[in-house]
Amino acid sequence: MELKDYFLMQLEQETTLTRKAIERVPEGHNDWKPHPKSMALGYLAALVASMPGWVAFMIEGDELNFEDPASEKFRARAVDTRGELLQLLTDGSAKAKRALEGTDEKHLHDRWRLISGNRVLSEGARYVMISDAVFSHLAHHRGQLTVYLRLNEAAVPALYGPSADEGVM
Secondary structure, eight states: OOHHHHHHHHHHHHHHHHHHHHTTOOTTOTTOOSSTTSOOHHHHHHHHHHGGGHHHHHHHOSEEETTSGGGGGGSOOOOSOHHHHHHHHHHHHHHHHHHHHTOOHHHHHSEEEEEETTEEEEEEEHHHHHIIIIIIHHHHHHHHHHHHHHHTTOOOOOSSSOOSSOSOO
């Protein structure tokens, strides 16, 4: 199986799971945090909703520089409604799918890096960076989001297995 086919399957699965979590985000609680050092709920939800779209910019470019003003368009920003969150997810996943469909094995093996000015924060084969910086990172923040859901009395969806609110997937 080619890497792009594997990533297309993973994108579909992770988008479905992410949609289940985003559909439960309570509106009107964007500023809520479980702790002063924690991310605000609105930012976290927008981050989770937008992360599948990161695949596209990782395929379409060779690096992301946090100090480049052009990188601002990739930063998550809280939105007001669940519908807007779902649209972020839908749009980003569609862009990622198109980018994956248009790439090849060689390109996925080329280097990709995350930098801040002249400092390299992370660098590796594009396929490794997509796996780590998108899919593993998404699972981490989606799990964090489910804790926020629980603390806001929202039902936690069954994702990789049953939840206390949904016995089966």
